[in-house]
Amino acid sequence: MNEKDIIDYVRTLTRACHSEVIDIGPGDDAAGVLLQDGGVAILSTDMLIEGVHFKPGAPPDKVGAKAIGRALSDLAAMASKPACSLAAVSLPSSSTDSYIKALYRGMQEEAERLGAPLAGGDTGSGTAELIITVTVVGTCGPRGTVRRSGARPGDSICVTGALGGALRGRHMTPEPRICEALELAENYDLHSMIDISDGLSTDLLHIAQESGVGVSINACAIPIHQDASAIAQHEGSGTEGAVLHALSDGEDYELLFTLPPMQAEKLASGGLSGVNVSIIGSIRKCRAKTITWPDATETTLKDTGWHHLKNK
Amino acid sequence: MNEKDIIDYVRTLTRACHSEVIDIGPGDDAAGVLLQDGGVAILSTDMLIEGVHFKPGAPPDKVGAKAIGRALSDLAAMASKPACSLAAVSLPSSSTDSYIKALYRGMQEEAERLGAPLAGGDTGSGTAELIITVTVVGTCGPRGTVRRSGARPGDSICVTGALGGALRGRHMTPEPRICEALELAENYDLHSMIDISDGLSTDLLHIAQESGVGVSINACAIPIHQDASAIAQHEGSGTEGAVLHALSDGEDYELLFTLPPMQAEKLASGGLSGVNVSIIGSIRKCRAKTITWPDATETTLKDTGWHHLKNK
Numbered sequence: 001m002n003e004k005d006i007i008d009y010v011r012t013l014t015r016a017c018h019s020e021v022i023d024i025g026p027g028d029d030a031a032g033v034l035l036q037d038g039g040v041a042i043l044s045t046d047m048l049i050e051g052v053h054f055k056p057g058a059p060p061d062k063v064g065a066k067a068i069g070r071a072l073s074d075l076a077a078m079a080s081k082p083a084c085s086l087a088a089v090s091l092p093s094s095s096t097d098s099y100i101k102a103l104y105r106g107m108q109e110e111a112e113r114l115g116a117p118l119a120g121g122d123t124g125s126g127t128a129e130l131i132i133t134v135t136v137v138g139t140c141g142p143r144g145t146v147r148r149s150g151a152r153p154g155d156s157i158c159v160t161g162a163l164g165g166a167l168r169g170r171h172m173t174p175e176p177r178i179c180e181a182l183e184l185a186e187n188y189d190l191h192s193m194i195d196i197s198d199g200l201s202t203d204l205l206h207i208a209q210e211s212g213v214g215v216s217i218n219a220c221a222i223p224i225h226q227d228a229s230a231i232a233q234h235e236g237s238g239t240e241g242a243v244l245h246a247l248s249d250g251e252d253y254e255l256l257f258t259l260p261p262m263q264a265e266k267l268a269s270g271g272l273s274g275v276n277v278s279i280i281g282s283i284r285k286c287r288a289k290t291i292t293w294p295d296a297t298e299t300t301l302k303d304t305g306w307h308h309l310k311n312k
Numbered sequence: 313m314n315e316k317d318i319i320d321y322v323r324t325l326t327r328a329c330h331s332e333v334i335d336i337g338p339g340d341d342a343a344g345v346l347l348q349d350g351g352v353a354i355l356s357t358d359m360l361i362e363g364v365h366f367k368p369g370a371p372p373d374k375v376g377a378k379a380i381g382r383a384l385s386d387l388a389a390m391a392s393k394p395a396c397s398l399a400a401v402s403l404p405s406s407s408t409d410s411y412i413k414a415l416y417r418g419m420q421e422e423a424e425r426l427g428a429p430l431a432g433g434d435t436g437s438g439t440a441e442l443i444i445t446v447t448v449v450g451t452c453g454p455r456g457t458v459r460r461s462g463a464r465p466g467d468s469i470c471v472t473g474a475l476g477g478a479l480r481g482r483h484m485t486p487e488p489r490i491c492e493a494l495e496l497a498e499n500y501d502l503h504s505m506i507d508i509s510d511g512l513s514t515d516l517l518h519i520a521q522e523s524g525v526g527v528s529i530n531a532c533a534i535p536i537h538q539d540a541s542a543i544a545q546h547e548g549s550g551t552e553g554a555v556l557h558a559l560s561d562g563e564d565y566e567l568l569f570t571l572p573p574m575q576a577e578k579l580a581s582g583g584l585s586g587v588n589v590s591i592i593g594s595i596r597k598c599r600a601k602t603i604t605w606p607d608a609t610e611t612t613l614k615d616t617g618w619h620h621l622k623n624k
Binding site: 001003006009010013030031032033034035038039040041043044045046047049051052083084086087088090097100101104105108109118119120121122123124126127128129131133135137139140 | 321345346347350351361364398409420440441449
């Protein structure tokens with residue numbers, strides 16, 4: 001079973017309606033919890049595994065910073081403002097003191113920079129791999145959180161920045177779009193949002209599935225990162241190859257969101273501070289998921305991104 | 313460096329005063345976060361590692377339930393009421409679907425039973441060991457949380473239940489003292505509290521260190537679990553052996569707390585629903601940490617419990 005199967009299975013196990021878990025159960029980027037005192041906490045937990053998310057031998061300060069950045073990208077996806085982080089770290093026996101210090105320094109510096117200082121954690125040792133689980137806690141803005149499930153037919157589909165080829169190196173230094181998400185949520189009627197961690201195709205299909213809608217995107221409109229172009233050039237796979245990397249590679253940590261077309265136009269003409277916004281398609285009422293290629297052919301949008309437990 | 317060294321190091325890295333992290337930084341059982349809307353969330357994260365916290369081959373539903381119970385014991389230690397849980401699970405490649413389902417069933421059933429349903433998580437695979445990181449979220453009661461650092465000279469030192477020998481089997485089925493902690497916090501002036509996970513000696517010394525006080529306990533007053541007696545009998549180590557197991561074994565998940573002596577007397581005479589409370593000693597103004605043995609000799613209380621990363 002893959003991660004989606006596990007989430008579906010947990011949903012079947014849940015016996016009661018839990019009033020304290022607000023309407024974001026397992027399956028979104030983060031969970032919302034209504035506290036007894038009326039406050040709402042937004043929570044997400046994210047694992048970084050040696051050999052999966054970073055190469056053995058990667059600089060520990062960079063590994064620590066990546067663990068924090070990745071986790072906070074999930075709060076950005078909900079338009080939640082970060083408050084603090086917790087880190088559970090499982091260390092291989094071979095870890096030296098200087099390695100451990102650099103790892104924690106990388107985590108704490110990044111956590112403070114992004115407004116979510118380490119407030120607690122747990123440590124264990126003796127595992128074969130270094131594994132870091134970061135849990136982040138954020139607050140719910142005045143307009144609430146933005147979920148994956150709110151996309152409406154007619155919405156424009158937008159994405160920040162440029163996509164693809166992150167494995168060339170920038171996957172180790174994710175820059176979660178926290179400020180951008182808060183600016184978007186404050187000034188626009190966001191209907192749905194997700195961060196692109198698994199790849200554009202996979203994450204867009206998450207929105208479609210959770211919202212019960214179809215999507216239609218235009219390959220020419222997808223913003224291609226120069227890393228994706230470089231890989232495609234090296235492969236000799238041309239423009240189509242670069243598009244496939246943008247659709248599939250993941251670890252972009254850009255925001256993918258839907259909103260009314262007029263608001264999308266305003267954003268695409270420079271409405272968001274510091275980052276480009278591209279309109280890549282629209283939400284459809286029918287369940288079809290399609291992509292239109294430069295030669296005007298239309299094909300089904302395949303789920304080509306990263307799948308957790310894909311070999312299960 | 314051990315876990316305490318890591319916590320001290322993270323404290324030195326923290327550059328600013330973070331108003332959103334209320335006065336429970338790294339080093340207590342859980343962290344408190346003040347949310348923008350005025351709410352307070354109490355958070356703790358806890359790792360369960362195959363080969364460290366459970367034997368390879370242990371039934372997956374029991375492993376899942378233990379991961380949840382252990383984490384919630386940290387909320388009990390703060391007198392926080394559970395609201396929800398998040399689970400990050402790193403699965404070995406060999407995990408079958410039925411194994412994964414039993415693991416999640418164990419987690420969700422225990423989480424719902426204890427009032428903290430799973431609200432989110434993360435999954436990864438391909439690690440050598442099964443590793444589960446559970447983060448629990450609770451609310452802050454009307455009288456606030458109870459910390460490790462509040463013990464005052466003259467306080468009686470109390471413990472619920474009986475201690476020692478949990479590794480005979482009951483360590484796999486922790487019963488966090490959630491209701492008992494809430495009842496205690498509501499009706500008594502608790503000055504400090506911790507749950508006994510690392511062993512009575514280690515956890516009592518945590519209270520002493522964080523509170524800047526000494527302790528004096530009486531070996532004869534320590535409630536010995538029949539598991540500890542059975543092990544001591546098997547070892548031929550007698551009463552002293554049983555006391556040493558109660559001081560050192562850990563994974564008892566009982567509450568260790570301090571409060572004014574008259575209140576402690578009331579509790580010890582049956583004031584708490586469903587569980588015995590024993591007065592085992594008192595808090596001293598001087599920094600000495602001592603234990604008095606049945607033959608009236610007094611020795612220094614040694615830190616003989618479990619130490620995370622003790623081989624570091």
